[in-house]
Amino acid sequence: MGPKRDDAHGSKSTASSSSASASNDAILAAVNKYGADLAKVSLQMDDMKKSMEGRLDTIEAHLSTLQNDHGQAQQRLDGLEEALSHTDVRITALETTCAELQVANGQLKAKINDLEGRSRRQNIRIVGIREGEEKANPTDFVARLIPELLGPANFSKPVKIDRAHRSLKPKPRDSEPPRTIIIKVHNDRDVPKILRLSRQQAPLHYQGRKVFIFPDYTADVSSQRQAFSNVRKKLIDAGAKCSLRFPAKLQVVYNSEVKCLPHLQMLNGLPPP
Structure with a gap:
């Protein structure tokens, strides 16, 4: 076992x-x-x-x-x-x-x-005289033209002109308006007299054409005075008497009241002069 x-x-x-x-x-x-x-x-x-x-x-x-x-x-x-x-x-x-x-x-x-x-105080401008009327001697032509336009009786002696010439622009065509004649008057007393008579006897005519006489202002003054055109028209239509004072002030006579309003130029969108 x-x-x-x-x-x-x-x-x-x-x-x-x-x-x-x-x-x-x-x-x-x-x-x-x-x-x-x-x-x-x-x-x-x-x-x-x-x-x-x-x-x-x-x-x-x-x-x-x-x-x-x-x-x-x-x-x-x-x-x-x-x-x-x-x-x-x-x-x-x-x-x-x-x-x-x-x-x-x-x-x-x-x-x-x-x-x-x-420098332009003794200058005037004549608008509306046909080109060539002054011939070759614009000074003598203007000296004769002023008494003829305004009346010889208003001038006791001939108007003495220092110089005269057309504005410095290209000669216009026959269908275009004539250039302005710029004149320097010798006697400073004759300038306001000529301007006054031209206003009193307006409209003036020469050989069947209307003629205008203006002061010779600078471009700046002219643009300022021109700016009153619309306002003057409205005031005249309303019955007021208007005139422009140098350089560009609007004098208004209404109801025997006289006011000088240079700020009216702003109504035309321009600043006062």
Whole structure:
């Protein structure tokens, strides 16, 4: 009976040993398999690491470039701000100078207009005389024309004319109105007399054509006086008497009351003279 037990016990030990060996082999196989997998994973991790490092290097390079560009842009911006500051100072100085020049220019224009007006005080303009009537001597023609238009009895002595000429425009065609004759009268007392008689005896005629005599104003004064045209017409239609005082002031007589209203020019959309 004893040996049989030993054999059974030995068989069990052998079987147990075989089973343990098989289990170890399986474990070793699994470990080897996982080791290979881990090696692959490790290789993949190394590749990923290298890829990430390469990408990080690229990002760092781009970042460095951006930092350099930002630094340069900041320097340019600082330069522009400094230049803009200097420009603002210069513009302010120029605006101040411009305002001063505008004031000085307005004063000079007023002075020039006044001087030009004074230089024309002895001038008159005659409108409506046909081209060529004055022949080659307009001065003598005008000296004879004025008494003929206004009446010789009104002039105790001949009207002395310093010079006379047509306005400096191209000679008109036959179908166009003639150019104005501009005259400088020698005696300053004759000018208001001629203008007064022309108003009193209007309308004047010469060789069947209407003739008008006006003062010789500057272009600026003429435009200011002309601006009253619509207002004067309305006032005359309303029964008022109107006249213009130099340089451009409207005098209105209504119900025996006299008023001088330069601001009426604003009714035509223009500033007062």
